[in-house]
Amino acid sequence: MISATLLGQSLLSGIFSGCFYAMLGLGMTLSWRYLKVINLAHFAFVLIAAYLTYQLVGKSGFHPLLVALLLIPLFFAFGVGQQALIDYYKVNEFASVTVTFGFAIISEAALQWFWSADYLKLESHYLRGSTQIGTLFLPLGEVMMALIAIAMCGGVWAALRYTWLGKALRAGLDNPQIAASFGVPNRQLSYLVAGTSGASAAVGGIFVALLFTLAPSQIFAWLGVVFAAALLGGLGSPLGVLAAGLLLGISEALTMAVIAPAWAPVVPFTLLMVILLIWPERV
Amino acid sequence: MSDQSNTTASLSRRNALQGGLALAAASALPAIAQGTGPIRIGSTLALTGPLAQTGILHKIVGEIFLGQLNQAGGLLGRKVEWVLLDDQSKPEVTRTLYERLLTVDKVDLLIGPYATGSILSAMGVAQRYNKILVHHTFGIPSLAKYDMHFPAWPIGAFPEKTVTNRVVDMLGGKVKTVAVVTSKFPSVHFLALGARPVFKERGIDEVLFLEFEFGAKDFGPIAARVKDANPDLLFMGSIGLEGNQLLEALEKLNWTPKNHFYTYPTPGPLALSPLGKDALSFTAYEDLPPLNAAPGAGEFGKLFTEAAKANNIAYPYVETQTGASYSAWQVLTHAVKETKSLDDKKMSDYLKKNGAPTIIGKVRFDGPNNYGDDLMRIKQVQDQRWVLVYPDEFKTPGAKLIIK
Known part of the structure; x- marks a missing residue:
């Protein structure tokens, strides 16, 4: 008989995983929908940001908040730069998979060159420990990550829904020529989306460094499940990717707790297939 | 037929052209009989991908060994590449790459890759070309059917029984319950599955058995189940970082295992993490007395530590992986030296009959599937360093086995 504590703790674990998938999936879903770029380099950006966090926090002693202030604009610029290159070389949606995959592979080699293939763990006192509520434990790092992921998804959703920029972006997506005739700066908006995607990768990378042990080969560790979250959530939908991330994370966690951990990897793709079968217009 | 004859033929042409040089080379006749130019030994390693953390250790060891070998004159009077x-x-x-090594690069000898899956692949290629294959850390002896494979990893023919029995002997009856949690990575899965009946036979109650996929990232629910089961011993079939990942998840639940054993942990992260305190594992070698008293072991340990630090390796000490790696090179070169030949069959016959001395100890190949004695010992993390704790004759001076 499964205990309520085990069930509750696993549910919490699933919520944290789901928020993490959403944090990584946000940039991916935005660039896929609004830029027509299936950006596998997003995962490379995440890991590069994680290694830079390791270096700056773990080796140089900077506070993670200060590192965030440095990395978020830096990766915003990386995102813009990547989009400028994609525009310049007129890379289409399908070719973007190959191009950005290539960038990710090169990044893996570069990370290994600079930091070695060995595992690196950021041993820091920031966000360590757990707080207890009843019989359940809430790890501070995961709680902070989940709150920021929710804030990011909610913030981007609100910006798309309620601001002129968001409306312009959606108008540009529907019909770029007509939108441009109304003064919508499509190119600048695409750079804004790419920069936002890059900035979200920086935030994801900071939490990867704080919560996980680093290895260059981890670049695609979350690729499958983040892809599933982006597709399930509906491309370009920040709240959708959050909801899908939570669905996947909780399903995986409960599968591990109730059935067996070995079945957990099957869950995201089974869900994806089932939902696409019964609701094909979702994507 | 190896490319040895081709090398010899090209030597004859060169000699004809260079005339008098042959006279000067006469003093090296035995070597010339084998060919000239460097002896080429081919292998692959996991230099990228999920096993690269350990692959890089094997690379460092190979470079050290060949540096020493060439400094001492190489093999059969020839340099070794x-x-x-x-x-x-x-x-x-x-x-594919072992095929390439034999057919395109035309290497003279092979040595094994890392890890079990890749070694099995290389073994298939070696078998097709009748090449001897010495390898370092193959984990499933029952799968190694090739007649000319030679494991330098001395786990015996039935490690799933012998290793677990040694662990239970070491526990001395203090442990009543066990949770077996295992990755589905083949070599560790094999050990964990084999351990279950041993625990049962020895009267240790299995309160939890879990399997998870290699590459899993979320250990939260697994940790919750381990905590819920509250075993006296956590026996983890783990490779690489999996042990650390579970311990980190357990820490978030404010729970620490009383006793914990890991099959193939990457040595650095577990030893250096505060969570790795008192962790147990098995080992063929550590750069510690009395094991490092073997001839050449001290020098190797010193060179490895220097090279590992230069390569930013967090745990710069020779341990079981690197010890087995060095031993594999010792086995291969010992066979060449003793047979004065690069003939795979001759070397194979010699090794089966005589075994080879290594820093790990005398490795034999005369048992089932060319496996000899199980030379594995048990180590424990104490003060962020692996030390030997069992059996008593291998115990590191000053170390004391901690079982709660």
Whole structure:
């Protein structure tokens, strides 16, 4: 008989995983929908940001908040730069998979060159420990990550829904020529989306460094499940990717707790297939 | 037929052209009988991909060994070269690259890759070309059917029984319950599955058995189940970082295992993490007395530590992986030296009959599937360093086995 504590703790674990998938999936879903770029380099950006966090926090002693202030604009610029290159070389949606995959592979080699293939763990006192509520434990790092992921998804959703920029972006997506005739700066908006995607990768990378042990080969560790979250959530939908991330994370966690951990990897793709079968217009 | 004859033929042409040089070379006749130019030893390693953290250790060891070997004159009077390719931690890539090593690079000898899956791939290629294959850390002896494979990893023919029995002997009846949690990575899965009946036979109650996929990232629910089961011993079939990942998840639940054993942990992260305190594992070698009293072991340990630090390796000490790696090179070169030949069959016959001395100890190949004695010992993390704790005759001076 499964205990309520085990069930509750696993549910919490699933919520944290789901928020993490959403944090990584946000940039991916935005660039896929609004830029027509299936950006596998997003995962490379995440890991590069994680290694830079390791270096700056773990080796140089900077506070993670200060590192965030440095990395978020830096990766915003990386995102813009990547989009400028994609525009310049007129890379289409399908070719973007190959191009950005290539960038990710090169990044893996570069990370290994600079930091070695060995595992690196950021041993820091920031966000360590757990707080207890009843019989359940809430790890501070995961709680902070989940709150920021929710804030990011909610913030981007609100910006798309309620601001002129968001409306312009959606108008540009529907019909770029007509939108441009109304003064919508499509190119600048695409750079804004790419920069936002890059900035979200920086935030994801900071939490990867704080919560996980680093290895260059981890670049695609979350690729499958983040892809599933982006597709399930509906491309370009920040709240959708959050909801899908939570669905996947909780399903995986409960599968591990109730059935067996070995079945957990099957869950995201089974869900994806089932939902696409019964609701094909979702994507 | 190896490329040895081709090398000899090209030597004859060169000699004809260079005339008098042959006279000067006469003093090296035995070597010339084997060919000239460097002896080329081919292998792959997991230099990228999920096993690269350990692959890089094997690379460092190979470079150290060949540096020492060439400084001492090489083999059969010839320098030795290592043709090393990156198999990306993928057994299917390994298979292709070993084919390439033999057919394109035309290496004289092979040495094994890392890890079990890739070694099995290389073994298939070696078998097709009748090449001897000495390898370092193959984990499933029952799968190694090739007649000319030679494991330098001395786990015996039935490690799933012998290793677990040694662990239970070491526990001395203090442990009543066990949770077996295992990755589905083949070599560790095999050990964990084999351990279960041993625990049962020895009267230790299994309160939890869990399997998870290699590459899993979320250990939260697994940790919750381990905590819920509250075993006296956590026996983890783990490779690489999996042990650390579970311990980190357990820490978040404010729970620490009383006793914990890991099959193939990457040595650095577990030893250096505060969570790795008192962790147990098995080992063929550590750069500690009395094991490092073997001839050449001290010098190797010193060189490895220097090289590992230069390569930013967090745990810069020779341990079981690197010890087995060095031993594999010792086995291969011992066979060449003793047979004065690069003939695979001759070397194979010699090794089966005589075994080879290594820093790990005398390795024999005369048992089932060319496996000899189980030379594995048990180590424990104490003060962020692996030390030997069992059996008593191998115990590191000053170390004391901690079982709660």
